[in-house]
Amino acid sequence: MKTGESTAIDIAPETNNSGPIGKKKSTTPLLAAPVPDRGTHRMKRGLAIFDFVLRIGVLASALAAAAAMGTSEQTLPFFTQFFQFEASYDDLPTFQFFVVAMAVVAGYVVLSIPFSIVCIIRPHAAGPRVLLLILDSVALTLNTAAAGAAAAVVSLAHSGNSSTNWLAICNQFGDFCQQASGAVVGSFAAVLLFLLLILFSALSLKNSH
Amino acid sequence: MKTGESTAIDIAPETNNSGPIGKKKSTTPLLAAPVPDRGTHRMKRGLAIFDFVLRIGVLASALAAAAAMGTSEQTLPFFTQFFQFEASYDDLPTFQFFVVAMAVVAGYVVLSIPFSIVCIIRPHAAGPRVLLLILDSVALTLNTAAAGAAAAVVSLAHSGNSSTNWLAICNQFGDFCQQASGAVVGSFAAVLLFLLLILFSALSLKNSH
Structure with a gap:
């Protein structure tokens, strides 16, 4: 026993x-398992982390652009009896649109960050990635439209246009123009980062099968 | 027996x-089979055909926008001893950029059509679909920047801006302004169609695994 x-x-x-x-x-x-081999898994997680980092970059660019444009105003040191000479982004509807659009883009990026984190945790989930890709495209469109419109107006402010008799105002309002130009540069940086985001989302989706 | x-x-x-x-x-x-069930296959082929049709639409919109802007000029019926009053898209760098950008977009769409046809024939090929998605995003950016910039200038031409002393020119050059506005509308139509293209590409990629 x-x-x-x-x-x-x-x-x-x-x-x-x-x-x-x-x-x-x-x-x-x-x-x-049916879906992932190790290499794909690691690559997709890497892409997801890169996506997250890029989103922080877009957020910074968009916020900086909105803030730079939103705080751009200049009062000239001389004035007449009746009024002061001052320029602010409020004077140009295009610049107002720019500030609102960049603020919306920044808000969208903040809201998208949780989805980006989900993509890091579950690199093979196609759903949140597709959602991000589509919404990123929409945000890219808004961002680009604002950047293009502001760039057109800034270029007019810089060099004027003789055919239409629109005079350059940057001779008088140099600081204002510089700040607006900086904001436009920031928004184009955000556009480039958005394009990279879409590129990586597409690559990540491609390898999901 | x-x-x-x-x-x-x-x-x-x-x-x-x-x-x-x-x-x-x-x-x-x-x-x-490992990859397709019938329904997915049919849906993806449907998406690919829709993609092709949308591309034709984008091509038409982009060409129409470029042509409308490129042919916009107006000569006023009165003239002084020294010069005639005439307006053309050449006078504004933004409109020149618009014409070039929309022509480039139209050219890109023509070049992309063969890839779209490949996607109809082989609905499960992820490669050409990802390529189209990425290039579509770039073309969308160019298209949107041109549309936004032209829209900003057209709006200035329509209503002017009192703060910067830029006078509206559409009072004098009504036909010119109308043609330019039409071109801007066409280019925004192309932007919307591009967004739809990206949407369907993303959906098609999502179901490819």
């Missing part, structure tokens, strides 16, 4: 090795 | 039904 018990115990550990064996069994399906 | 034969013959047709059975065997792997 004792030996029988002992053999029973001797056998037991081996079958109780269901620890390692069980582990092996639970790891094999992971390795041979 | 005769009855045995007859039963043998009776059985033979059943096993000779390897016709239908063979068909069943050759259809089952098709149905249970």
Whole structure:
């Protein structure tokens, strides 16, 4: 009985090795799972982390552009009896649109960051990635329209246009113009980062099958 | 023997039904194939055809916008001793950029049509779809920047700006302004169609695994 018990115990550990064996069994399906091999998984996680970092960059650019344009105003040091000469972004509807659009883009980027984190945690989930790609395209459009419109007006302010008799105002309002130009540069930086975001989303989606 | 034969013959047709059975065997792997089930296949082909149709629409919009802007000029019916009053898209650098950008977009769309056809023929190929998605995003950016810039200048031409002393020129050059506005509308139509293209590309990619 004792030996029988002992053999029973001797056998037991081996079958109780269901620890390692069980582990092996639970790891094999992971390795041979229908979707991912290790390299793809690692690459997609890398793309997702890069996506997250780029989003921070877009947020910074968009906020900086909105803030630079929103605070741009200049009062000239001389004035007549009736009015002061001052310029602010409020004077040009295009610049107002620019500030609002860049603020909206910044807000969207903040809201998109949780989805980006989901993509880091679950690199093979196609749903949030597609959602981000589509919304990124819309935000890119808004951002680009604002940047293009502001660039057109800034260029007019810088050099004027003789055919239409629109005089350059940057001779008088140099600081104002510089700040507006800086904001336009910032918004184009955001456009470039958005394009990179879309590029990486597309690459990540491509390898999801 | 005769009855045995007859039963043998009776059985033979059943096993000779390897016709239908063979068909069943050759259809089952098709149905249970690793990649496509029928519905996905059909949906993706539908998306690809829709993509092709949208591309034609983008081409028409972009060409119309470029042509409308490129032919916009107006000579006023009165003139002084020294010069005629005339306006053309050449007078405004933004409008020149608009014409060039829309022409480039139209050219890109023409070049992209073969890839779109490849996507119709092979709805499950992810490569050309990703390529189209990325290039579409770039073209969308160019298109939007041109549309936004031209819209800003057209709005200035329509209503002027009192703060900067830029007078509206549309009072004098009404036809010119109308043609330019039409071109801007056309380019924004192209922007919307591009967004739809990206949307459908993303959906098609999502279901490719």
